[in-house]
Amino acid sequence: MSKPPSIRLDRLLANLGYGSRREVQAMAKRGRVRLDGEPIADIEARVTADAAFATRLTINGEPLDPLPGVVLMMNKPLGVTCSQREAGPLVYNLLPERWRFRDPAISSVGRLDKETSGLLLLTDDGDFLHKVISPRRHVAKRYVATLDRPLRGDEAAIFASGALMLEGEDKPLLPAALEALAPREAALTIMEGRYHQVRRMFAAVGNHVTALRRASMGGLQLPDDLAPGDYRPLDEAGRAAVLGD
Ligand code: URA
Numbered sequence: 001m002s003k004p005p006s007i008r009l010d011r012l013l014a015n016l017g018y019g020s021r022r023e024v025q026a027m028a029k030r031g032r033v034r035l036d037g038e039p040i041a042d043i044e045a046r047v048t049a050d051a052a053f054a055t056r057l058t059i060n061g062e063p064l065d066p067l068p069g070v071v072l073m074m075n076k077p078l079g080v081t082c083s084q085r086e087a088g089p090l091v092y093n094l095l096p097e098r099w100r101f102r103d104p105a106i107s108s109v110g111r112l113d114k115e116t117s118g119l120l121l122l123t124d125d126g127d128f129l130h131k132v133i134s135p136r137r138h139v140a141k142r143y144v145a146t147l148d149r150p151l152r153g154d155e156a157a158i159f160a161s162g163a164l165m166l167e168g169e170d171k172p173l174l175p176a177a178l179e180a181l182a183p184r185e186a187a188l189t190i191m192e193g194r195y196h197q198v199r200r201m202f203a204a205v206g207n208h209v210t211a212l213r214r215a216s217m218g219g220l221q222l223p224d225d226l227a228p229g230d231y232r233p234l235d236e237a238g239r240a241a242v243l244g245d
């Protein structure tokens with residue numbers, strides 16, 4: 001982790017979406033910004049934006065929002081989208097409204113389809129995001145698919161071959177691992193993230209995905225106690241697990 005930056009407190013709070021610097025200064029004047037329980041004396045003072053400092057600060061009586069550099073893991077529910085380009089509510093609508101005004105902005109680490117549920121990471125850490133989606137890193141993504149028809153039996157070999165070509169593409173897929181869980185249910189682990197990849201892979205072997213959930217990314221599993229629509233910050237160990245560091 002890089003050293004936490006020293007930053008003016010009014011700038012930090014404005015960057016976290018609490019308001020313009022002027023609004024944040026007005027909040028401080030009204031005693032809404034407190035350090036160790038006491039109204040902050042100098043909202044323009046430079047502070048070290050680290051976890052130790054953050055735990056001492058309250059805004060309107062509430063703990064400070066996650067500092068810049070946050071990674072969230074979400075259990076994405078069905079029916080919400082990761083992109084403005086698709087119709088429907090966005091995953092960002094599941095986060096507190098104020099977080100939409102953060103700078104740097106929080107964005108999803110890759111995308112899941114509107115009708116895919118499960119593990120989704122969100123971050124404002126561009127470096128982490130690029131590492132996870134980098135084709136060179138080959139972060140494994142494990143999906144559980146419910147299928148329209150029973151598995152034929154030859155899918156695992158076809159997916160593992162490294163020769164499967166998806167319709168409209170000119171580069172074969174990297175080898176992927178299929179594990180049959182039931183006649184109509186399979187876990188598929190892929191190392192890349194092409195458009196609608198899992199659904200198109202099953203379509204390529206004459207099947208149809210009726211439900212899809214992402215169960216893990218790298219060594220990070222979706223926790224059982226994270227309900228659909230819920231999210232929580234990922235700690236250092238969780239981030240390292242995703243990247244296999
Ligand atoms: N593959 C798909 O088809 N959809 C997803 O959302 C993710 C992987």
